[in-house]
Amino acid sequence: MKKKKILIVEDEKILADMYRDKFTQAGFEVILADSAEEGLKVTKKEMPDLILLDILLPRENGIGFLKRLKKDPKLSSIPVVAFSNYDDPETKKEAYELGAKDYLIKTSYTPKEIIEKVKSYLR
């Protein structure tokens, strides 16, 4: 069976490496991007099955990424799960309005639990 391709947009290298390790071990193909710009570039090139998107990113934040993704008809159908430690109700609301499937607070989940969530959105 073809491996599912996950793009993780995360600027904290320690966290990005940690999630890459766990997702790889769980049988996913993982691509990393550390900014919104790079994330969009990689999305166009790789067409991932799901994007795990951090919200507080350097220069352009995750909300900006979502806006640009939704404007592109080729990319807008890719499911996005926002995950951040920035627990702001307004930002959460905006992310949902822009089509994010979920908004996970990173500290509330172990990487294994995040994989469970991701799998449920890939079904």
Next chain:
Amino acid sequence: MLLGFNDNYNLIHYTFLFIINVGALGLSFWVYLAGRQKIENRFFLLLTIFLLFWIDGGYLFSILKDFTQALFLGRLILGMVCLFLISLYFFLKYFPIKDKKEQKTIDTIILLSGFIIFFVTIFTNFVVRNVELTQWGNNPIYHPIGRIIFYGTIIIIAILILFKLFLKYSYLTKNEKIKVQYFLIGLSIFIVINLFFNVALPLWRGTIQYWQFGNYSAIFLIGFTAYAIVKRELFGIKVILTEVLVGVIAILLLVQVLVSESLLEYLWKGGLFVLFLIFGYFLIQSVIREIKRRAELQKLYEQVNRLSKTKSEFISIASHQLRTPLTAIKGYISMMLEKTYGKLPPKMKKPLENIYISNERLIKLVNDLLNVSRIEAGRMKLKLEKASIEEIISSVIEELENEAKNKKIYLKFSKPLKKLPKISIDKDKFRQVVMNVIDNAIRYTEKGGITVKAKDLKSKIQIIISDTGAGLTKDELSKMFESFSRGTAGTQLYTEGVGLGLYVAKKFTEMHRGKIWAESEGKGKGSTFYIELPIK
């Protein structure tokens, strides 16, 4: 040359005209000198001059003996009405701020129609054909069609001006809106007094002898507008109304003084007038003081609010920064325990579990800090949905089971025999309530354990969490749910908690219109916590 009305009649009008001319010119020059470069100030001076021509001319017209002169003056004052409206239109284009959108077509329409009707009125007999002498002075005789066209144009221009102001109002700031409100109050008084003297009184008493007083009320329009333009601090309508009231009574008293017929009358009315001026001065001062005090209080209140907002924003960002390393610790330890990086030496398992539990406690502390800052800043909102209380309790117990096992105490949920109804709650926040109370019970129980029950009390659901722990004194019970307060057992047994959990639990329960309290028979006799939520 002038018609001979009785002396008192003329004296009253002269007094009013003097006060209005001096007052209006004084105010408009005050405005002009306060900001000569400002276009709205120049237009305000211009519209005041046209208005005074209209008012003074109106009086002079009514008493002129020479018909040719009266006819010209009658036409001229109607022309002044046109010029007044044009200048009012351009004044409002810049007051209180410049229009965001340039509307050159409307500008042209107003200018063209205003000037055409001005010239037609002054230089032709299309609007005013002649002048007739009535009991109360000269009266213009209008051309029937000219009259309709003249007043029709004036009304259309006035409606256009108000409509534009209405559109502009929507994008003004709060302070700018207050300025427009002052202008509108002045305008309303002007219109209402005019309606009274020119419409109500003629209909009621059949006389137009007081129509001049309608014109005199223009001083309110000038006064309110000047105040709104120049005053940086608007003290509020209360001060203005007090000033207006004192001013009006003072004018009436002054007129009484001027029409006195004997020295004695002159003296006592003069004395009364002076006394009233002193009283009025102190009255206005006291109102100003009161308003200033209120403004200071409002300022302080806003400052406190700003500080509180800054504090909660700081905590939001700080929480985010704290959570990043906590996420890494949680993630890596959990992955080590899950053997993502290979088999663990058996000796490592327990220390890693302890690190994990301590880290969870830190995460919880950060969450509580964030919650408290949001609660205190009033930024916490409920996201209500129908949910099962039993499912939430079960999931909390599942999460805390290991912690209880580590302390070798039991943690059980005695489910009710009959399933509880789903109720409207914020799932995350209610979960936090149950989590914080059970977590607190685990922390202060060294032997025995914790039992959770849930009951349907018809109009509400009650959750009972009883432990066999340290117990609470009466004093502790009363302070249990305050922030940063812990029972004495807390200070003796543990040091890591800061007593935020129960405070958050109380606030979240209250947001659900529920109740939370604790009972204990005393030290060493355990405690029972009750949470009640209405069934909605």
